[in-house]
Amino acid sequence: MYSIHLNNCRFYAFHGMHEEETTVGAPFDVSLSAFFEAEELIAHLKDTINYVDVFACVRSHFGRAVPLLETLAAQIVNDVYLLDKRIKKIDIHITKLNPPIEGFNGTIGVSYSKSF
Secondary structure, X not given: OEXXXXXXXXXXXXXXXXXXXXXXXXXXXXXXXXXXXXXXXXXXXXXXXXXXXXXXXXXXHHHOOOOOHHXXXXXXXXXXXXXXXXXXXXXXXXXXXXOOOOOOOOOEEEEEEEEO
């Protein structure tokens, strides 16, 4: 089984439950792995999952705010799967880099994994 990876993709978006999150926004970091079956030797782009298409799909979700990162993660995974049905599993991790939590010094995030 092969996999492709998007690592530490940085986006600025307005996801969140609190008014500050939806008006000021925050930076996010996204990593995604898509696992797929393929011939032993991948020699052409059509033999693999095009990470450019996967990145465009992920990026499109950062233009539409959603309240919960869990919802966002599931929506991204489902839409990436629709790009190529050879995908057997997708793992995603979304990190909010500057969460508006008083006195908090760190990041928050969610991970989601789905097998097909």
